[in-house]
Amino acid sequence: MSLPTSDTPLYNHPLPQIEQWLSQLGGQQDREELHCWRLKHDSWIAQIYLETEQLIVCYLNAASDGSNIKRAFKYSLSRQDIQDAVLDGP
Template identity: 35%
Template sequence: MATLPPESTPLNQHSLPALEAWLQQLGAVRMDDNPCQWMLERSEWRALLLLEREDLKVIWHPGSLEAMLQCSLPYGLSRADVEAAIQAGP
């Protein structure tokens, strides 16, 4: 498994193996049909994480009938900030 830089390091300064290791540590699972898509599940929600060219897109699917919510997180943000935003949920 790749060594992760300090959590204050922006995502754009992580290698691809480090980004994948971080997503795995969060509990995300890579989608079989697309290596740029990851699924993260929590008891209250699940989120599709999309590694896009300019940013990390997060699409939350709440457990209820609520509408999906999404946001785009620039790779210039620190890993800690991105992780906090994802974990906060919809």
């Protein structure tokens, strides 16, 4: 299944395409909580939640004090904008 163009708002992507996109980024879907994904990068690990109104990204132990950093992205943003922001890290 091909993805819409990267400038397409995420709300115009069917769920299987969002899941495909997250897989292409290297994400692993939680087997029990299917709306949760884990994405590992060289310098950070993020938990991604596909919520009703927005995509939530929680960078684990990313703050200077070891706490998590949480960001939220509305589905009205383009897939490319969300991807750039998520992969930019905490």
